[in-house]
Amino acid sequence: MPHRKKQAVPAASPAGREWFDREYDAKTVYRRLWGYARKYKAIIVAGLLLGMLTGGAWTPIFMMVKPLAEQLVPSAPAPVVQTVETGAGVAKADRLTGSLAQADAFLGRFGISLTDADGSPKAPVFALIMMLFAGAVGLKMVTQYLNQYFLTKAGMKVVMDLRNVMFAHLQEQSLAFHGRSDVGKLMSRATGDPSIVQTIISSTMSDLCRAPFEVLSAVVFVCVYAIQGGLLDLFLITVLGYPLCMVPVVWLGRKIRRWTARMLEQSAGVGSGFHENLTCIRVVKAYHTEAQEIAKYEQANLRQYKMNMRAVRLGILVGPLTELVAIVLAGFFIVLCGLRGLTFVDVIPLLPPFLILYKPMKQIGRIQVALENGRAALQRIFSLLDVHDELVEKPDAKPIAAFRDAVVFDHVDFRYAGRDALTIHDADFTIRRGQMYAVVGSTGSGKTTLANLLARFYDVSGGRVLIDGTDIRDYRISDIRAIIGAVTQESILFNDTIAANIAYGTPGATREQIVRAATLANAHAFIAAHPEGYDRVVGEKGFVLSGGERQRIAIARAILRNPPILILDEATSALDTVTEQQVQAAIDNLMQNRTTFAIAHRLSTIRRADCILVMEKGEIRERGTHDELYARGGLYRRLCDIQNRQNEEA
Numbered sequence: 035m036p037h038r039k040k041q042a043v044p045a046a047s048p049a050g051r052e053w054f055d056r057e058y059d060a061k062t063v064y065r066r067l068w069g070y071a072r073k074y075k076a077i078i079v080a081g082l083l084l085g086m087l088t089g090g091a092w093t094p095i096f097m098m099v100k101p102l103a104e105q106l107v108p109s110a111p112a113p114v115v116q117t118v119e120t121g122a123g124v125a126k127a128d129r130l131t132g133s134l135a136q137a138d139a140f141l142g143r144f145g146i147s148l149t150d151a152d153g154s155p156k157a158p159v160f161a162l163i164m165m166l167f168a169g170a171v172g173l174k175m176v177t178q179y180l181n182q183y184f185l186t187k188a189g190m191k192v193v194m195d196l197r198n199v200m201f202a203h204l205q206e207q208s209l210a211f212h213g214r215s216d217v218g219k220l221m222s223r224a225t226g227d228p229s230i231v232q233t234i235i236s237s238t239m240s241d242l243c244r245a246p247f248e249v250l251s252a253v254v255f256v257c258v259y260a261i262q263g264g265l266l267d268l269f270l271i272t273v274l275g276y277p278l279c280m281v282p283v284v285w286l287g288r289k290i291r292r293w294t295a296r297m298l299e300q301s302a303g304v305g306s307g308f309h310e311n312l313t314c315i316r317v318v319k320a321y322h323t324e325a326q327e328i329a330k331y332e333q334a335n336l337r338q339y340k341m342n343m344r345a346v347r348l349g350i351l352v353g354p355l356t357e358l359v360a361i362v363l364a365g366f367f368i369v370l371c372g373l374r375g376l377t378f379v380d381v382i383p384l385l386p387p388f389l390i391l392y393k394p395m396k397q398i399g400r401i402q403v404a405l406e407n408g409r410a411a412l413q414r415i416f417s418l419l420d421v422h423d424e425l426v427e428k429p430d431a432k433p434i435a436a437f438r439d440a441v442v443f444d445h446v447d448f449r450y451a452g453r454d455a456l457t458i459h460d461a462d463f464t465i466r467r468g469q470m471y472a473v474v475g476s477t478g479s480g481k482t483t484l485a486n487l488l489a490r491f492y493d494v495s496g497g498r499v500l501i502d503g504t505d506i507r508d509y510r511i512s513d514i515r516a517i518i519g520a521v522t523q524e525s526i527l528f529n530d531t532i533a534a535n536i537a538y539g540t541p542g543a544t545r546e547q548i549v550r551a552a553t554l555a556n557a558h559a560f561i562a563a564h565p566e567g568y569d570r571v572v573g574e575k576g577f578v579l580s581g582g583e584r585q586r587i588a589i590a591r592a593i594l595r596n597p598p599i600l601i602l603d604e605a606t607s608a609l610d611t612v613t614e615q616q617v618q619a620a621i622d623n624l625m626q627n628r629t630t631f632a633i634a635h636r637l638s639t640i641r642r643a644d645c646i647l648v649m650e651k652g653e654i655r656e657r658g659t660h661d662e663l664y665a666r667g668g669l670y671r672r673l674c675d676i677q678n679r680q681n682e683e684a
Contacts, residue, residue, distance in 0.1 A: 089247025321539025
């Protein structure tokens with residue numbers, strides 16, 4: 035990871051906002067958005083050009099309406115031919131009436147004539163006009179489909195990239211960041227907000243490049259035609275056929291609904307995995323599986339992208355098919371008028387421009403609103419991406435393959451971000467290889483914080499934590515996590531099989547190794563008693579298992595990882611007496627030949643410790659063996675006496 039400077043912690047934030055939120059102007063957020071979209075610029079530029087072509091394609095369609103009407107309506111005036119005498123005979127003059135005459139005059143420059151010598155239209159003329167009209171309509175449909183497809187595809191790719199970047203960014207943040215941030219808000223910011231970005235690219239940009247050209251084509255044509263012909267009414271009758279335009283919407287809607295349901299299911303899976311990861315972030319950090327989690331999330335995100343694109347292919351067909359139905363209905367109306375002897379030749383060309391004018395005008399009106407909504411979403415996204423609370427790993431960090439000598443807390447001080455008072459003050463002790471050190475004290479005395487500093491979940495505010503004589507800040511973080519295992523009071527399991535939970539953080543573990551670890555953790559018996567055995571799915575946070583079963587699965591995970599340094603954070607405090615005995619036996623197996631740092635609420639579990647540290651208000655007030663401390667009659671003895679009375683009363 036690149037070296038980043040830690041961001042200063044703001045003093046306060048307004049209500050409803052996260053502590054890391056910032057304000058960005060529109061230019062800044064959209065310039066940064068382009069930084070993510072730039073890699074797809076070929077698709078975006080193609081989509082924009084196709085959008086412009088789509089808007090401009092209405093012009094030839096409008097222009098061919100009247101020639102079609104002149105050919106279909108019997109009352110249309112016949113072309114007038116003027117002849118002149120020349121030396122070679124009789125030649126046709128170039129002043130003809132009607133749209134057909136204008137086309138004939140234009141094509142005459144290339145030696146092509148649409149009329150016979152007597153001025154009557156050639157037989158293939160109508161077929162040619164129909165082919166040109168159909169070609170123009172078909173071209174517009176194709177360009178409109180590709181315009182929306184390309185921009186939607188680019189938008190989805192940008193959203194996929196943003197989500198991946200945000201997820202990876204959250205994996206890199208320290209536990210201090212996750213302790214200060216709301217998981218639900220982070221999920222909304224990282225999964226929901228990028229969808230608004232997709233709307234900006236796929237819909238707003240499409241409207242921005244297409245709608246003005248559609249409006250321009252319609253307005254210019256209507257103005258020119260109305261001035262030339264003096265016809266400004268009768269077009270409203272075509273609105274009666276509008277309800278039939280909903281036929282393709284209903285037909286495609288059923289298919290889209292099915293694909294959308296599947297898409298939402300996949301989206302829910304992505305959100306569930308995201309939430310689970312953040313809920314279990316302590317285990318991810320402890321086993322240094324950030325890269326594995328990022329890869330797993332990217333795969334799920336890719337599956338969601340593919341599902342979305344299937345629904346999109348059907349969804350963007352609705353618009354072109356609706357317009358096609360409208361055009362067919364308009365053509366049918368023209369034919370009907372001609373067959374009944376109605377003279378609408380001069381009126382019909384006005385109908386298509388007016389019919390298509392409403393939609394692009396409405397789209398243009400929505401662009402500003404969409405851009406503002408997009409800016410708000412991008413501010414939230416970039417505020418998250420701009421906060422850096424990662425643990426800084428030095429560029430020249432040292433590897434550590436094994437633990438050989440001792441762990442030393444050298445006059446360590448620590449305070450949490452935003453607090454003035456020290457949580458740990460002048461902690462100074464040494465744990466030799468193979469020893470068991472225990473920490474006791476009342477709630478809030480700093481016991482767990484000491485363990486977190488040893489695992490380098492946080493960096494010390496003063497002093498040093500040394501492993502084999504080297505400051506742990508000089509080691510690679512991945513190597514520190516590899517030699518330190520943790521079993522906490524809250525056994526965190528993933529919604530996966532028992533085997534997968536035991537093997538978490540130990541890639542490539544065989545089934546035999548998993549079973550052996552479970553056996554040492556006194557878990558094999560209850561696992562094998564279930565029909566699904568090691569393939570049983572434990573549910574979210576392991577809810578299908580009891581507290582003692584979850585704890586033994588976590589112990590088996592640590593046994594399989596086989597770390598030389600072990601942290602036990604009140605691993606049996608939440609268990610009943612019988613279950614505690616089972617778990618304690620598993621812990622005894624786990625502790626063999628390891629250096630152990632144990633945090634205990636029940637003092638009976640640490641009587642065999644080589645040294646017990648008694649903490650109060652962040653300071654080590656007493657230290658020694660159980661017998662030494664009890665005989666001293668100080669704070670430790672008072673804790674023991676209080677707990678003994680509670681046990682007797684129970």
